[in-house]
Structures are given as structure tokens and as C-alpha cells.
Amino acid sequence: MENFQFYSPTEFVFGIDTECETGRYVKKHGGTKLLLHYGSGSAVKSGLIERIKDSLHKNNISYTELPGVQPNPRDTLVYKGIEICKKENIDFILAVGGGSVIDSAKAIAIGALYDGDFWDFYGTGKVVEKALPVGTVLTIAAAGSEGSGDTVITKENGSLKRSVGSDLLRPKFSVLNPMLTCTLPSYQTACGATDIMAHVFERYFTNTSEVEITDRLCEAVLLTMIKETPRVIKNPDNYDARSNIMWAGTVAHNNIIGVGRCQDWSSHCIEHELSALYDCAHGAGLAVIMPAWMEFVYKHNLLRFAQAAVRIWGCQMNFENPAETALEGICRFRHFLHDIGMPINFSELGAKAEDIPKLVEKLGIGNGRIGGFESLSAEDITEIYKIAAQAEL
Amino acid sequence: MENFQFYSPTEFVFGIDTECETGRYVKKHGGTKLLLHYGSGSAVKSGLIERIKDSLHKNNISYTELPGVQPNPRDTLVYKGIEICKKENIDFILAVGGGSVIDSAKAIAIGALYDGDFWDFYGTGKVVEKALPVGTVLTIAAAGSEGSGDTVITKENGSLKRSVGSDLLRPKFSVLNPMLTCTLPSYQTACGATDIMAHVFERYFTNTSEVEITDRLCEAVLLTMIKETPRVIKNPDNYDARSNIMWAGTVAHNNIIGVGRCQDWSSHCIEHELSALYDCAHGAGLAVIMPAWMEFVYKHNLLRFAQAAVRIWGCQMNFENPAETALEGICRFRHFLHDIGMPINFSELGAKAEDIPKLVEKLGIGNGRIGGFESLSAEDITEIYKIAAQAEL
Numbered sequence: 001m002e003n004f005q006f007y008s009p010t011e012f013v014f015g016i017d018t019e020c021e022t023g024r025y026v027k028k029h030g031g032t033k034l035l036l037h038y039g040s041g042s043a044v045k046s047g048l049i050e051r052i053k054d055s056l057h058k059n060n061i062s063y064t065e066l067p068g069v070q071p072n073p074r075d076t077l078v079y080k081g082i083e084i085c086k087k088e089n090i091d092f093i094l095a096v097g098g099g100s101v102i103d104s105a106k107a108i109a110i111g112a113l114y115d116g117d118f119w120d121f122y123g124t125g126k127v128v129e130k131a132l133p134v135g136t137v138l139t140i141a142a143a144g145s146e147g148s149g150d151t152v153i154t155k156e157n158g159s160l161k162r163s164v165g166s167d168l169l170r171p172k173f174s175v176l177n178p179m180l181t182c183t184l185p186s187y188q189t190a191c192g193a194t195d196i197m198a199h200v201f202e203r204y205f206t207n208t209s210e211v212e213i214t215d216r217l218c219e220a221v222l223l224t225m226i227k228e229t230p231r232v233i234k235n236p237d238n239y240d241a242r243s244n245i246m247w248a249g250t251v252a253h254n255n256i257i258g259v260g261r262c263q264d265w266s267s268h269c270i271e272h273e274l275s276a277l278y279d280c281a282h283g284a285g286l287a288v289i290m291p292a293w294m295e296f297v298y299k300h301n302l303l304r305f306a307q308a309a310v311r312i313w314g315c316q317m318n319f320e321n322p323a324e325t326a327l328e329g330i331c332r333f334r335h336f337l338h339d340i341g342m343p344i345n346f347s348e349l350g351a352k353a354e355d356i357p358k359l360v361e362k363l364g365i366g367n368g369r370i371g372g373f374e375s376l377s378a379e380d381i382t383e384i385y386k387i388a389a390q391a392e393l
Numbered sequence: 394m395e396n397f398q399f400y401s402p403t404e405f406v407f408g409i410d411t412e413c414e415t416g417r418y419v420k421k422h423g424g425t426k427l428l429l430h431y432g433s434g435s436a437v438k439s440g441l442i443e444r445i446k447d448s449l450h451k452n453n454i455s456y457t458e459l460p461g462v463q464p465n466p467r468d469t470l471v472y473k474g475i476e477i478c479k480k481e482n483i484d485f486i487l488a489v490g491g492g493s494v495i496d497s498a499k500a501i502a503i504g505a506l507y508d509g510d511f512w513d514f515y516g517t518g519k520v521v522e523k524a525l526p527v528g529t530v531l532t533i534a535a536a537g538s539e540g541s542g543d544t545v546i547t548k549e550n551g552s553l554k555r556s557v558g559s560d561l562l563r564p565k566f567s568v569l570n571p572m573l574t575c576t577l578p579s580y581q582t583a584c585g586a587t588d589i590m591a592h593v594f595e596r597y598f599t600n601t602s603e604v605e606i607t608d609r610l611c612e613a614v615l616l617t618m619i620k621e622t623p624r625v626i627k628n629p630d631n632y633d634a635r636s637n638i639m640w641a642g643t644v645a646h647n648n649i650i651g652v653g654r655c656q657d658w659s660s661h662c663i664e665h666e667l668s669a670l671y672d673c674a675h676g677a678g679l680a681v682i683m684p685a686w687m688e689f690v691y692k693h694n695l696l697r698f699a700q701a702a703v704r705i706w707g708c709q710m711n712f713e714n715p716a717e718t719a720l721e722g723i724c725r726f727r728h729f730l731h732d733i734g735m736p737i738n739f740s741e742l743g744a745k746a747e748d749i750p751k752l753v754e755k756l757g758i759g760n761g762r763i764g765g766f767e768s769l770s771a772e773d774i775t776e777i778y779k780i781a782a783q784a785e786l
Contacts, residue, residue, distance in 0.1 A: 001637065006404075006407065007404040011398070011400040012399040015395065018396065178394075209633070212637045213638075214640070216612075216613035216616050217614075217644070219609075228606075240602070244603070260407065260408075
């Protein structure tokens with residue numbers, strides 16, 4: 001196991017009606033003048049925003065609203081948020097929504113206390129030294145941003161999608177009411193589930209040996225997702241299944257299951273170019289990319305892929321031919337994704353094989369390499385896009 | 394799943410040589426005048442205390458030493474620590490040791506900011522409202538106190554062992570260097586492993602249905618312990634196995650795997666009377682009590698015990714006779730404990746069957762009941778002690 005530091009000071013408030021406590025938690029964590037940040041439609045229509053406002057009023061917390069966050073959140077709205085924060089001396093940002101809203105809120109939190117352009121931090125390695133505190137009310141189990149220190153933003157001009165991470169960006173509190181996710185369309189639910197599983201696989205495939213505890217914890221999250229996702233696709237209002245998925249989504253990405261081991265993250269990078277170019281859902285892009293990545297890299301550590309097949313997908317180990325077991329695991333993953341309604345190739349996603357050179361170019365790695373498990377060149381990534389383009393069941 | 398709140402703001406610093414960073418973390422978390430609290434012998438002899446003092450000096454942190462913490466830490470030393478804190482305006486307590494030292498430090502942390510007797514909080518339900526910040530350097534994987542908000546203290550006058558818990562008692566930081574545990578005698582290592590497994594089982598056996606994510610996370614920790622414990626008993630200086638056990642021990646008890654479900658904890662209560670009366674190791678007492686408790690309660694939810702047998706102990710499910718599977722799981726647990734060198738009955742522990750009435754009386758539940766899984770009366774507990782007294786492989 002490698003040395004690590006783990007710090008997850010987010011206060012999680014989980015369960016039915018917990019959003020009505022939002023004001024109390026804002027107050028507890030020092031917020032007095034809020035930026036209330038959310039998406040469009042559903043959070044307003046469902047009455048959620050009203051319930052949260054009530055809770056803020058009860059706790060004498062003033063707020064300025066900034067709605068309109070889109071999926072694959074844009075820099076343009078972030079700049080608007082930063083301007084409001086600076087002008088109105090905002091001291092706390094409350095994000096109500098999914099990963100897009102929370103990531104946008106974190107970007108505003110950075111920019112509000114920074115004199116330059118917030119984009120300076122994205123994809124550059126520049127270290128975040130200050131940020132406004134952020135709290136969240138989560139409406140979809142997916143990105144894990146409610147417990148992580150990560151934010152991903154898309155630059156509208158040029159469709160660049162870049163990320164930055166810092167413990168300073170971990171939310172002060174996150175309100176998780178699984179009931180709020182019961183009204184999600186199946187497709188979004190499945191996209192979220194895919195994202196959660198991808199967060200675990202990015203950690204699972206590692207070159208660090210002897211990391212049984214985090215292997216087992218990763219498997220725990222995946223086994224849960226394999227059990228619970230089909231249940232919510234079938235019965236969207238299954239509260240218990242929604243609850244298990246919601247806590248799995250948080251545990252999957254606050255990194256308690258990923259510490260002390262080298263992680264990969266190339267599937268996420270490779271996918272980001274798809275959602276940046278086609279504005280597709282990140283989870284849907286991952287459903288297409290991740291099994292293709294697995295097929296490309298599995299020989300790098302055959303027995304780790306066989307372990308995944310046996311422990312996660314319940315395959316029988318073929319001791320005479322472990323490669324067969326490894327591939328069977330990947331095959332079951334793709335079938336699982338198809339069964340929950342995810343696309344499995346470019347055409348189902350709405351992507352085009354002829355764009356592959358453009359996708360690789362936009363990724364911008366030049367002669368560099370990405371990936372902590374198998375190190376990938378631009379040529380390797382081209383191959384992975386090709387596998388993804390043509391994949392079949 | 395039940396509603397829950399989860400807040401674990403401890404900063405974990407894990408790996409080789411991390412104790413040399415202690416001073417930096419004390420400073421980061423606001424400590425300037427320290428109470429340096431530790432046990433007797435090994436932390437001094439090994440040079441650990443010296444390395445920590447060096448690190449404190451480098452960071453200009455002054456300290457007063459309070460060594461001498463014993464296993465099953467006593468109220469007498471706690472009173473001494475409280476007096477020092479008040480007299481010298483101590484603003485941070487650094488605990489160097491295992492659960493006993495950390496629990497003693499937490500007790501001092503409560504008492505230092507309280508006008509009455511710190512014992513007022515133990516076993517009474519009285520809520521902790523203030524406490525000095527505590528940091529830890531852990532030397533044994535066992536109690537999980539490095540990540541929990543719990544403290545257990547033994548009252549010297551009367552051998553009462555009582556506990557209290559509060560998020561305010563969660564350490565600000567915990568330094569975890571698995572290398573420090575490589576010199577532990579096998580017996581202590583095994584006691585620690587038993588304690589870790591018991592922390593998981595207390596959460597695993599629940600009446601809350603549909604808690605797959607925490608079931609699976611609990612199983613992940615147990616599977617790790619089953620793999621890694623025999624390895625460190627055989628090769629005490631296996632760093633990787635020590636590392637897996639150390640992180641498992643923290644994850645087992647900071648409650649991330651126990652949220653949203655009713656928990657049991659009667660085995661811990663029943664054991665506390667053994668270690669209070671005979672001053673035996675808590676883990677050794679648990680090795681005797683926990684399988685006995687399982688044998689007494691398994692019919693309360695046969696299929697949950699069968700699930701444990703299959704998923705944790707690798708038993709084949711007997712679908713015609715699930716009780717056989719359930720009992721086989723408990724049997725394997727007891728064999729596992731025996732194989733790592735733990736006592737499995739009263740005589741191996743050094744306890745006496747004739748003391749059973751006294752043990753039950755000291756537990757002091759009168760006509761009340763304990764236990765979140767199966768609710769136990771004094772008569773039930775007597776039966777459990779009897780099973781434990783006579784247990785055989």
C-alpha cells in the first residue's frame with residue numbers, strides 16, 4: 001500500500017425530508033449570505049427549491065439566486081456566479097442539484113476568492129489555496145461531487161472539459177434525500193449508476209499490489225450497484241434501492257475506497273471529449289468508453305481482470321485460461337449496461353467514428369501519455385475510440 | 394435504510410514515517426500547548442516518543458507529558474490529565490498509542506472544558522457540548538478510536554467500564570504508520586484483529602432491512618481481516634498486510650459502514666464486564682463472547698446468519714437447511730479466532746463460570762434489556778456467559 005492522506009470533512013445528512021434542515025446546516029457551517037445555485041426545470045417544479053427557501057427563511061439566511069446550470073456545466077455561468085459573489089459579499093454557496101450544479105458551485109467558490117481567471121486552475125495543476133464554503137442538496141446519485149473535492153467545467157468557447165481537485169472544495173455539508181431521486185427518468189438514473197460504477201473501476205484497476213481492503217471496498221460498492229440498479233430501473237420509486245445507490249455513489253467518490261493505491265482515470269479523460277463535443281450525458285459516454293478501455297488494457301494485468309470477473313460479476317474462474325474469465329467479466333459489464341438502458345457504441349450514443357481524430361486531438365496529450373494503470377499514447381486512445389465505436393453485445 | 398447523519402472530519406495521514414509529520418499536523422489544527430499522552434514501555438523504548446518530540450520542537454510546539462496509560466484506561470489518570478490541562482492552559486491533546494491512550498485522551502478532552510466530574514458523561518446519555526481537540530499517533534490497529542467519537546473508561550473504584558460518544562470527540566488528525574505495528578506481539582495483534590471484526594459484526598447483525606451497501610462494506614472489511622490476520626500472525630513484519638489491517642480497523646469503526654441501520658453492541662457490553670473484572674484484553678474477551686452471542690441469537694434472523702456464513706466465511710448455502718449454514722459460519726468464526734491464538738472459552742481467558750452472577754449484576758441492567766438486534770434480558774445474558782464459559786471447537 002502507498003502512503004496517503006485522507007480528509008473528508010463533509011457532514012452528510014441522509015434520509016427523508018432532510019432538505020427541510022438545509023437552513024440549519026448552512027447556519028451551522030457559518031453561512032449568512034448565500035448564493036443559491038441550481039439548474040433549470042425539475043428542482044423548481046417539484047417544489048424542492050421552495051422547501052429549501054422556507055428553511056433558509058426560518059434560519060434568517062439571505063440569498064441571491066443563480067439558476068440555469070446545464071449538464072456539462074459551462075464557464076459562462078461560472079463567471080456570472082463569481083461576479084455576484086464579489087459584488088454581494090456572498091459567504092456561502094448552496095448547490096441544489098446533481099454533479100453539474102455542484103461542480104459549477106465549486107468553480108464559483110474558487111473564483112470568488114481569486115483575482116485572476118478561475119479557469120487558471122483547470123487542467124493545469126495550479127493549486128487552489130482559497131475557496132468559499134459550499135453546501136449541497138443532492139438530486140441525483142451519480143457524480144459523487146457531494147463528497148469529493150473535484151469539479152469539472154466545460155469551456156463553452158472550444159468545448160474543452162477540464163477538472164481540478166482540492167480538499168478545500170469538499171462540501172461543508174451535503175443533504176442526501178433518496179426520495180428526491182425517485183422521480184428521475186430511467187435514462188438519467190442509469191447514467192448516474194454508470195458514473196458511480198466508473199468511479200470505482202477507475203480506482204480498482206491499479207498497479208499497486210497488496211491493497212486488499214480497498215479492493216474489497218470497491219467490490220462492495222460495485223456489487224451493490226449490480227443488485228440495486230436494475231431494481232430502480234424496474235421500480236423507480238423503490239426508496240430502499242434508491243438509498244443504497246445514493247450512499248454507494250458518495251462512498252464511491254469521496255475516496256475512502258481509493259486511498260493508498262495508484263488509480264487510472266483515463267476512461268474519464270477519454271469520455272470527457274465525447275460529452276464535450278456531443279453534449280451527451282457523461283454516464284452514457286462512460287458506458288461506451290469504459291468496456292472498450294477494459295478490452296484494450298486487460299492483458300496488462302490479466303489476473304486483476306479475472307479477479308474482477310469472479311468477485312464482481314460472479315464468473316467461474318477458468319484456471320486453465322484466465323483470459324477467458326477476464327473477458328467474460330468485461331462482457332458481463334457491457335451486457336449489464338445495455339440491460340439498464342445505456343448505449344454501448346458510438347451510434348447508440350450519437351457519436352461518429354469519423355470524429356475520432358478530432359476527439360484525440362482535442363484531448364491534447366500530443367506525444368504524452370495518460371492513465372495510471374496502463375499508460376496510453378494518442379495511438380492507444382485512437383484504438384480505444386475505435387473499439388468503442390464498433391462495440392456489440 | 395434509516396435516516397442518518399455522518400460526520401467524520403478526521404484528517405488521516407497514513408504510511409511510512411508519517412509520525413515525523415506530527416508537529417505539522419498539530420500546528421495545522423491549531424495546537425500550541427500540548428498534553429502529550431502515552432502509555433508506558435514500548436512507545437518510549439522504540440524511540441517513537443523521541444521522534445514525535447523532535448517533530449514538535451521543529452514546529453515550536455510546547456508540551457507537558459502524561460505517560461502511564463494502562464490497558465482498560467482508568468479514571469484516576471484521566472483526573473490527573475484534566476488537572477494538568479486546566480492548570481497549564483493546554484489547548485490540544487496528542488495521544489500516542491492504541492485505543493486505551495486515545496480513549497483516555499478523549500476523556501481528558503471532555504473534562505478539561507467541564508466544571509463537574511468528567512464521569513458524568515459516561516454511560517448516562519449526557520451530551521458532550523465542548524471538548525479540547527485531540528490528535529493521535531496510532532500504534533495498534535484495534536479499537537478504531539483514531540477515527541471514532543467514542544471513549545471507554547474504567548472506574549478504578551468498582552471496576553465499572555462505561556462509554557460515551559460524540560462527533561466532538563473525533564480526532565482532528567490521526568497519524569497511521571503500519572510499520573509501528575510490526576513489532577507487536579502476536580497475541581496483541583490478534584486481540585486487535587478480533588476487536589476490529591467485532592466492530593463490524595456489531596453493525597452487521599441488524600433488524601434494518603434493505604441495507605445492501607453497508608452489508609457489502611461490512612463484508613469487505615471482514616473478508617480483508619480473514620485474509621490478512623493469519624498473514625501477520627505468521628509474518629509479523631509483513632508491511633502490506635499490516636497496512637490493510639490498519640485501514641480496515643479505521644474504516645470498521647468511523648461508522649461509514651454502519652450508517653442507516655440499527656446496530657447491536659450487546660457483545661461489547663457483555664464483554665466489558667469481563668475486561669473490567671479480570672483486566673483481560675478487550676479483544677480476547679470479545680473472542681470468547683461474540684461467537685457465544687451469535688449462537689444464542691442466530692435464530693432471530695436465520696437468513697442473515699446464513700448470509701454471513703456464505704458471503705463472509707465462504708460456506709456453501711444449504712437451501713434445505715439454512716440453520717446448518719448459519720451455524721457453520723459461527724463455527725468457522727470460532728475456529729478462525731482459535732487459529733490466530735485467541736481464547737475461545739472462560740478457562741482459556743482466565744475467567745470463572747462461578748463469577749457469572751457477579752458479571753451480570755455489574756452489568757447493571759436490572760429488569761431492562763440491551764442489544765439492537767435481539768433484545769436481551771439479564772437471564773439471556775446469563776445464558777450467553779454460560780455458552781461462552783463452556784465453548785469448545
